[in-house]
Amino acid sequence: MDLSYSAASESFRLEVAAFLDANWDARAAAAAPDRREREAALRRKAVECGYLYRGIPRQYGGSEQQPDILKAHIIREEFGKARAPMEIPGVGVQMVVPTLLECGSQWQRDFFVPRTLAGEFRWAQGYSEPDAGSDLAAVRTHAELVDGHWLINGQKTWSSLAHKAHYMFALVRTDRNAAKHAGLSYLLLDMKQPGITVRPLKQITGDSEFCEVFFDNVRTPQDWIVGEPGQGWAVSKTTLSHERSGFIGSAATSVTLFGKLVELARNTTLNGKPALEDPVIRERLAMLDGYVSAHQYSSYRQFSMAAHGQDAGIAPMMNKLVNTRIADDVAAIARDLIGASLVVAPPLGKGGGNEKWVNQFMGSLGLAIAGGTSNIQRNLIAERGLGLPRDISTEFLSKAYL
């Protein structure tokens, strides 16, 4: 057990820090009218140096580095410290790119991947439907080949930022006679065409991030399918595994959130004293701190196992539930700290006082649902992790997430 970094790692850290020092000024960029251009320029240089898009071949715009989880970790830390932009956030880079690299055709990789990495192409996810949520393979949106094009009709929902997306990746039914999973295909389609109606859904927070998308004789070329017709399920599993291993399990989010909660307690007055001095608040914070620290050390361990080529077993399956639990506990403590601010409508953008915690209070509910609900996670842990027998009614959905 050794939590220090080797001399080689320390020198790599210095190299990254020096690069950022020379190429990025967070304060200047925040105020600059050409902020986006500055971010894009930094990304290009960072790719040249091998700091970003490390797993992606150079021919597609990546930096094609040997996998090195330690270096990746140091890069994340240093970019975080410098408040420098990293990879373009969102489903395009996190889901579409790895899926195309694994299952896409050559022209699809050549055309979509570099532009997605550069942020030129934004993507929407077309998975869930009104009657296909946890039971994803029940999708009914239909596509049939007509004159060299797929003709698509149906409806998708919970599609994040679809109103701002250029393209969608969608799971659709191309064979109604085949078995549930075997009749599905994975299509790419242009969002800017007649027949597509995007309706943003107003969320519980008042914000609008995800959308309903309606397809009325929408067309996409025959070769915009990823994999073969009928292989959509397998292709979508590739995408889901990237989603789960990627941005949902990280302990860093929980650690940061907990730090903000402690600051809230420090700055809130309760019975004439800082709430942080109140014995009940201290006990609740310390209890939660136990979960946060456990999560952090568990991520050290998962990280170390990955770095040493070991299978971390059941632990990675638990990350999402742990994050959800922590966010839920934070919401409960913040609720009691902000007092009557709980009844104030939260700001949609930046700014605002304590009522901005109302966003966290409601937003933490989304964590229990997005990317596989908490009960789906429990099925996974119980069946896949603990080896408990499958429930017949959940057999299909379990496959969906494995």
Next chain:
Amino acid sequence: MNFLLSPEQLEIQSAVARFLDAECPSTRLHELFDAADGTPDPALWQGLLDLGVAALALPEEYGGMGLELVDLALVAEILGSRAAPSPFLGHVLAALAIDLAGSAEQKQRWLPALADGSLSATVALAEEGDAWQPDQWRIAAQAAITGCKQFVTHAAQADLIVVGLAGGRLGVVLAGADGLSICAQDVVDRTRPCSVVRFESSPAELLDGGIEAAERLRDAALVLGAADAYGGASRCVAMAVDYAKLRRQFGVPIGQFQALKHQLADLAVDIEPARGLYWYAAHAWDRLPEQAPRAAAQAKAHLADRYLHIARRTVEAHGGIGYTWEFDVQIFLKRAMFNHAWNGAPALHRARAATMAGW
């Protein structure tokens, strides 16, 4: 950055596990648990001594193996996972106390015999009113001590008792000393029987170390308790899961029902990610001493709480059989109760951790 166990550490754990599975299976565990006098099984303890558990974290110059607290904690996890009745806890803490606070001569005199087990020992910490902490000890640190300690594990078998004294001093009282009386307490966790120990002008040999040594000892005890709790809680989840696979009702294994399945998943999520708390606390004790007191307090508080919660839910998950004396779960529940209270309750250590965080 390497937060993993070495192959040697994994081998220590698996050697102790193999030994206990062979020599202390469920049937033997119940025999020992039900033995009236609380005397440890000499063969079981000797077997553990032969594996080196008492020598593990002592310096090589005094007959030890020169390893660290993290290695000792890894053994504590395995003992916890088998609810093994043994004087391990008191014995290794007494030896650590002498190593932390004793003079070279005192170490030379006692540690080699404690390392090979030819001398047995325990620690006397708590005084009336849940006074576990070094700054709460009241027995005056003199050549002859007078006072009373509670919850002293395996006291009747100990050749040597390390006693916590006022000002955070530590003293050694030998078995048979004048004015020493040991009265067994009727406790729930019979794998670690406890006594009330009274001193009436009993001769005590003071160790040199001050309260810093006593606080290091307290932190080590917290880490070992946390490790035992992690082991016990993990075993409880495994028992509940195994039972859910075997037990059939309505024609299917009950583990197929989502209500139970989800409860079991929640128990697993409650404990599996938390092993790092005791790993980190032990590692900090060994290598990052400024972080050790807070990490130890947090590990004990969290894991002792989780263990008790999980043990209670494990009884429930077994139905009627879980509520019986003859089934194993009751022994684990009682270990969890011991771990919760011994060396201070979780709420106390959370309050300490909060203060140490600068809150």
